[in-house]
Amino acid sequence: xxxxxxxxxxxxxxxxxxxxxxxxxxxxxxxxxxxxxxxxxxxxxxxxxxxxxxxxxxxxxxxxxxxxxxxxxxxxxxxxxxxxxxxxxxxxxxxxxxxxxxxxxxxxxxxxxxxxxxxxxxxxxxxxxxxxxxxxxxxxxxxxxxxxxxxxxxxxxxxxxxxxxxxxxxxxxxxxxxxxxxxxxxxxxxxxxxxxxxxxxxxxxxxxxxxxxxxxxxxxxxxxxxxxxxxxxxxxxxxxxxxxxxxxxxxxxxxxxxxxxxxxxxxxxxxxxxxxxxxxxxxxxxxxxxxxxxxxxxxxxxxxxxxxxxxxxxxxxxxxxxxxxxxxxxxxxxxxxxxxxxxxxxxxxxxxxxxxxxxxxx
Numbered sequence: 491x492x493x494x495x496x497x498x499x500x501x502x503x504x505x506x507x508x509x510x511x512x513x514x515x516x517x518x519x520x521x522x523x524x525x526x527x528x529x530x531x532x533x534x535x536x537x538x539x540x541x542x543x544x545x546x547x548x549x550x551x552x553x554x555x556x557x558x559x560x561x562x563x564x565x566x567x568x569x570x571x572x573x574x575x576x577x578x579x580x581x582x583x584x585x586x587x588x589x590x591x592x593x594x595x596x597x598x599x600x601x602x603x604x605x606x607x608x609x610x611x612x613x614x615x616x617x618x619x620x621x622x623x624x625x626x627x628x629x630x631x632x633x634x635x636x637x638x639x640x641x642x643x644x645x646x647x648x649x650x651x652x653x654x655x656x657x658x659x660x661x662x663x664x665x666x667x668x669x670x671x672x673x674x675x676x677x678x679x680x681x682x683x684x685x686x687x688x689x690x691x692x693x694x695x696x697x698x699x700x701x702x703x704x705x706x707x708x709x710x711x712x713x714x715x716x717x718x719x720x721x722x723x724x725x726x727x728x729x730x731x732x733x734x735x736x737x738x739x740x741x742x743x744x745x746x747x748x749x750x751x752x753x754x755x756x757x758x759x760x761x762x763x764x765x766x767x768x769x770x771x772x773x774x775x776x777x778x779x780x781x782x783x784x785x786x787x788x789x790x791x792x793x794x795x796x797x798x799x800x801x802x803x804x805x806x807x808x809x810x811x812x813x814x815x816x817x818x819x820x821x822x823x824x825x826x827x828x829x830x831x832x833x834x835x836x837x838x839x840x841x842x843x844x845x846x847x848x849x850x851x852x
Contacts, residue, residue, distance in 0.1 A: 491573040491847070492589060493520045504577065510840055521589065573598055573847050576622075579605040579629065579640070580615065583622020596627040596850050599655075602662075603632070603760075603781065606639035626655040628850055630843060632662045633761060633781035658846055661785070662761045663836030665743050669769035670828065672747035676771070681752055683814060686807065687772065688757035690717030690740075696759055703803035705732045711811065712736055714753065716746060754814035755807060761785060765834050768792065768827035773810040773820065775803070791827040 493508050508518045574590040576582030579599040590597035599622060608619040623629060623640060631637035637659045676683075686704065691697060697715065704710055710732050717740040738749070747770050750756055756767025756774045764785055767774035774792035776782035786792040793813070795806035813819045 491516055491518055491575060492586075492593075492595070493518055493575050493577075507577075507840075510836070511844075514840070514844065516844070521585065571851060573850065575600065578602050579622055579626075580608045580619035581622075583626065584618060587622060587625050597625060598628045598630065598847070598850070599623065599626045600630045601632065601636050601640050603636060606636045609639050609642060623655060628846065629655050629657045630846070631657055631659050634659055634784060635779075635781035660839050660842050660846075661834050662765070663834045663839035664762055664765040664769060664831065665837075666765075666769050666832050666835040668743045669747040669750065669766055669831070672744070672751040673769065673771035673828075676748075676751040683752060683754045683772070685712040685714060685753050686755045686757060686811075687714040687716065687750055687753040687767075688759070689746075689763045689766075690715055691759045699800050699803060700757055701733050701735070702800035703807055706800065706804040707808055707811075710734070711754070714738065714749065716740060716749065755810045757803075757807070758782065764792070765831045769831035771824045771828070773814045773823060774827060775806050775810045777803070785830065787826075789823075791823065791830050 491511070493504060493511070504520060508520050511518045572593060572595040574586050574593075574595045575598045576586035577600045579601040583597070583599050586597055586599070589595075601623075605619060608615050609623065610616070611619075629637075629640050631640055637657050640657050641654065688697075688700060700713065704713055712734045714736045716738050741749075746766065750767055750770035750772050753772050756763070756770075756772035758764035758767055758774050758776050759782075761781065764774050764776055764782055768786075768791065774786060775795060776786050776792065777795050777798050779798075783794050786794055788794040793806045793810045795802045797803075813823055
């Protein structure tokens with residue numbers, strides 16, 4: 491298969507997926523898009539790439555992709571056994587579409603929450619996102635919320651079927667074994683859980699909100715923030731004397747798991763973060779956003795904030811801390827949460843994806 495990785499799909503994530511596929515015997519070729527190619531340039535070269543792909547498709551080779559894209563040559567791809575996969579749907583589809591057309595392979599787009607926003611937007615981005623979606627043979631959505639956005643009523647039939655693309659939900663997974671092992675090791679070592687942890691969100695306003703929420707509690711737990719995050723200076727000045735913030739650089743799963751396993755509460759703004767907290771034994775708090783609330787059962791596998799503002803999160807964090815500090819409540823919550831995380835192990839998610847590819851190529 492061909493794995494197309496754009497600037498929106500981190501290099502390490504693309505490499506990890508390629509390695510996981512290779513361990514399952516899949517021959518993977520990675521094509522990387524530009525990290526900083528501007529939208530106008532992307533869209534301007536798309537038509538030329540598609541035209542070049544059609545012209546050379548009979549020879550079973552890709553056209554020479556223009557700079558700053560990587561060049562790729564596919565020598566006689568296996569007939570009927572090649573899939574072109576792109577992350578995310580937008581802008582990955584713009585790079586993957588001409589590749590798929592030039593070698594006659596199905597186009598698979600992996601959609602996340604950023605794609606849901608792109609498909610609901612306006613202007614050239616939404617037009618390009620919808621073009622990619624309608625050209626796909628299969629869209630793999632990271633949540634039911636994303637799937638609903640992809641299946642919007644405007645879905646066309648440019649993939650040749652006369653209807654919108656097939657959409658299947660495969661939740662983002664985590665390496666459950668790594669996080670569960672860290673949890674068990676912390677328990678065996680008698681480590682007392684304390685504090686709150688979160689993975690740095692892409693939107694700095696979310697970190698500001700978390701700081702504001704923690705500042706509203708009667709007792710202020712230490713907040714560990716993993717990964718670089720820009721925090722608005724007024725918020726830090728306002729809360730600096732009330733919230734102790736510890737920062738640590740982005741790290742691998744094993745180190746992150748060890749950190750989460752020592753914390754009472756995990757604040758999660760993404761599916762993978764929520765699953766990591768649930769597997770590592772932290773009481774996980776998520777917002778009322780549908781894609782996270784559909785993963786966490788409030789009071790049983792974690793806590794769902796009643797509102798998206800700092801006051802709603804403060805109440806939710808307070809509940810989670812009380813659960814974490816009460817063994818007879820924390821035990822059942824952690825067991826139920828771990829069962830959910832185990833069902834979404836990334837190995838299972840990858841197996842499900844490969845099953846879908848077998849169906850697509852049958």
